[in-house]
Amino acid sequence: MSIVVFGTVFVDIKGHPLGVYVPDGRNAGIIEQVHGGVGRNVAEDIANCELRPMFISTVDNTGIGEDVLNKLVRHNVNVDYCLRTQDGMGTWLAIFDHTGDVVANLSKRPNLSPLVQVLEQHGDEIFAQADSVVVEIDCDVPLVKKIVELCKKHNKTMYVVVSNMAIAMKRRDLLMDSGCIICNQQEAGVLFSEDYMDKTPEEMVPILAEKIRLAGYQRMVVTMGGAGAVYAELDGEAGTVPANKVEVRDTTGAGDAFFSGVTIGLTYGKTLEEACRIGTKLAAAAICTMENVCPRFRPEELGLSPKN
Numbered sequence: 001m002s003i004v005v006f007g008t009v010f011v012d013i014k015g016h017p018l019g020v021y022v023p024d025g026r027n028a029g030i031i032e033q034v035h036g037g038v039g040r041n042v043a044e045d046i047a048n049c050e051l052r053p054m055f056i057s058t059v060d061n062t063g064i065g066e067d068v069l070n071k072l073v074r075h076n077v078n079v080d081y082c083l084r085t086q087d088g089m090g091t092w093l094a095i096f097d098h099t100g101d102v103v104a105n106l107s108k109r110p111n112l113s114p115l116v117q118v119l120e121q122h123g124d125e126i127f128a129q130a131d132s133v134v135v136e137i138d139c140d141v142p143l144v145k146k147i148v149e150l151c152k153k154h155n156k157t158m159y160v161v162v163s164n165m166a167i168a169m170k171r172r173d174l175l176m177d178s179g180c181i182i183c184n185q186q187e188a189g190v191l192f193s194e195d196y197m198d199k200t201p202e203e204m205v206p207i208l209a210e211k212i213r214l215a216g217y218q219r220m221v222v223t224m225g226g227a228g229a230v231y232a233e234l235d236g237e238a239g240t241v242p243a244n245k246v247e248v249r250d251t252t253g254a255g256d257a258f259f260s261g262v263t264i265g266l267t268y269g270k271t272l273e274e275a276c277r278i279g280t281k282l283a284a285a286a287i288c289t290m291e292n293v294c295p296r297f298r299p300e301e302l303g304l305s306p307k308n
Contacts, residue, residue, distance in 0.1 A: 007039010045260035058088030
């Protein structure tokens with residue numbers, strides 16, 4: 001199975017307090033630097049399920065960029081079409097509280113525009129061998145449009161991952177081409193111009209079903225943290241999936257892990273509910289670590305059989 005992932009690479013600089021976090025005070029803590037980026041995280045999560053995704057992105061022409069590619073290769077991610085450019089990686093600076101939640105952050109996005117030329121030259125061969133395609137919808141517009149064009153040409157399902165809903169909501173025409181839109185509770189509120197933060201999963205089910213019916217989206221999943229996730233399909237199927245109860249160490253990457261699980265499940269032909277349960281399992285494993293991604297799973301542990 002080949003899932004092709006288009007997205008960003010970031011260097012994540014994360015600070016964790018040693019005690020209770022005091023917002024306006026001095027906090028002794030641990031500062032670490034890890035490989036991040038939504039697309040990079042998703043590619044590694046898929047590979048950690050013993051699958052072999054292709055990741056298409058840019059990295060800096062530095063030692064850190066080389067480290068990113070080498071690690072992905074060690075995880076059996078195909079990086080043949082990754083480019084080394086001067087501004088190829090972003091930076092994310094985040095401060096966490098003592099519960100593992102982000103309390104402050106800043107980010108600088110990379111420039112992915114050189115990837116358009118890669119697709120002009122190699123797009124047909126890349127998409128012809130893909131089982132499905134993942135793209136960060138808030139990437140450069142010409143790049144996303146080219147990916148949509150190639151998906152339609154080769155009849156491939158595209159799954160949209162959101163890292164900035166404020167940008168994504170300006171591209172509603174591109175969201176219409178997604179086989180499934182996955183976002184969190186707050187992002188869903190931004191997309192539909194409503195506030196859902198006080199809603200329970202049971203209350204969200206009819207709301208989400210109605211919203212995607214009106215918008216014409218094929219499928220949508222909304223994650224709700226410890227309350228689990230809500231899903232709905234245009235054909236009327238909708239429901240909830242509870243979260244797995246685990247000890248939280250770091251919530252970074254949990255959403256990416258959930259997205260990866262759902263994408264894997266749908267690519268394998270699972271129902272949306274089954275795919276959400278796979279996503280929940282990967283997300284629960286991810287928040288028990290401080291590495292931005294879920295640990296390794298064998299396909300059979302996720303209820304997957306070999307796919308030719």
